[in-house]
Amino acid sequence: MKVVAFNGSARRDGNTATLLNCVLDPIRNEGIETELFQLAGEKIRGCTACYTCFKKRDQRCSVEDDVLNGCIEKMIGADGIILGSPVYFSNVTTEMKALIDRAGLVGIANGGMYRRKVGAAVTVARRAGSIHTFDSLNHFFFISQMIVPGSRYWNVGFGREKGEVEKDQEGIDIMKTLGENMAWLLKKLA
Ligand SMILES: Cc1cc2nc3c(=O)[nH]c(=O)nc-3n(C[C@H](O)[C@H](O)[C@H](O)COP(=O)(O)O)c2cc1C
Numbered sequence: 061m062k063v064v065a066f067n068g069s070a071r072r073d074g075n076t077a078t079l080l081n082c083v084l085d086p087i088r089n090e091g092i093e094t095e096l097f098q099l100a101g102e103k104i105r106g107c108t109a110c111y112t113c114f115k116k117r118d119q120r121c122s123v124e125d126d127v128l129n130g131c132i133e134k135m136i137g138a139d140g141i142i143l144g145s146p147v148y149f150s151n152v153t154t155e156m157k158a159l160i161d162r163a164g165l166v167g168i169a170n171g172g173m174y175r176r177k178v179g180a181a182v183t184v185a186r187r188a189g190s191i192h193t194f195d196s197l198n199h200f201f202f203i204s205q206m207i208v209p210g211s212r213y214w215n216v217g218f219g220r221e222k223g224e225v226e227k228d229q230e231g232i233d234i235m236k237t238l239g240e241n242m243a244w245l246l247k248k249l250a
């Protein structure tokens with residue numbers, strides 16, 4: 061069993077990465093393999109709306125010169141997918157939106173590639189826009205026919221500078237519970 065987490069932040073190893081690791085820790089403790097893939101510094105463009113994915117149906121995006129197809133392969137190989145994004149202007153980052161649009165469309169074009177995988181969204185903000193961002197991330201899971209576990213609150217944390225989210229104890233606890241619930245659900249579905 062494997063869970064892959066994508067960090068859509070433009071800042072490597074920042075607050076989103078911290079929260080994603082808080083979700084992944086209890087999953088690892090249950091003996092499930094985990095991977096954190098950070099989009100920061102990677103080339104990833106938006107969807108070109110060429111619809112080649114609907115013509116070829118080969119589980120790939122026709123844009124081959126960036127990390128997207130590698131991300132799709134990681135999603136296909138995982139039982140659980142976590143999408144994490146900081147709040148940028150009350151929504152997901154550009155990099156995360158590119159991942160959602162392209163991986164999502166390829167999944168739909170190929171008849172539901174992520175169907176019945178387990179999905180979870182994680183977001184962090186300095187102050188506002190968390191719920192809108194959380195909703196944006198969840199749209200990927202629900203249109204992909206995925207199964208989404210909950211936590212003790214919505215999966216949001218607060219902090220601005222790198223590492224600041226570690227002071228948000230409630231946010232950390234939410235992520236821990238989310239990881240425990242995700243691991244529980246994955247084992248039930250296995
Ligand atoms: C371009 C940009 C836009 C942002 N917009 C918001 C926002 O709308 N609301 C908010 O609370 N924080 C906003 N922030 C702050 C980040 O969400 C916050 O610093 C977060 O902790 C960054 O996560 P990271 O360390 O994983 O990159 C913004 C930051 C940047 C760089």
